[in-house]
Amino acid sequence: MNMVRLYSLDDYRTLPETAWKIKQPKDDEARENALDTGGLDVILVPGLAFTTKGDRLGRGKGYYDNYLERCQKVTGYRPYTIALAFKEQLCQHVPVTDLDFTLGEVLYEAEID
Numbered sequence: 356m357n358m359v360r361l362y363s364l365d366d367y368r369t370l371p372e373t374a375w376k377i378k379q380p381k382d383d384e385a386r387e388n389a390l391d392t393g394g395l396d397v398i399l400v401p402g403l404a405f406t407t408k409g410d411r412l413g414r415g416k417g418y419y420d421n422y423l424e425r426c427q428k429v430t431g432y433r434p435y436t437i438a439l440a441f442k443e444q445l446c447q448h449v450p451v452t453d454l455d456f457t458l459g460e461v462l463y464e465a466e467i468d
Contacts, residue, residue, distance in 0.1 A: 356418045358395055359386035394430035398423075400438050400458060404446045409458035411438060412449040423456050435459045442466070 359380060361367050370378040380386050389395050400419050404412040413419060423433050436456070440463040 356422050357386075358389040358398070358422070360389070360392075390425065390429045394426055394432070395434040398434045398436050400436050402438055402440070402444070404444050404449050405438055405440050405458070405461045405463075406446055406449055407461060407463075409461055410449050410451050411455070411458055411461075412446075417454065420454055420456055437462060439463075 367378060370380060372378055398419075400411065402411040402413050419436075423436070427433050433456070436458045437460045438458050440461055442464050445461075445463055
């Protein structure tokens, strides 16, 4: 997985979709890689479930964990990570291993009485 430069909203809209409905450039398309130009400050990280302490259940392929590890090696730091969650995605516990990173923040809707 790489994070690449998008030049405009129209640029994003014209990207092809993968089988997972993720928009991304074609493999043979040259794009500026964030790790080659100083890295990223913040990454919005998707997930299936989260804890309020920042544990995350993804889809089990380790894409974001591996990318954040690469960020650490290449730039010397990990970008700040944020997840946006529905309250239904919050769990008291999700399975994690030593290879899983902890999110910097999980933002979710608060219960209003």
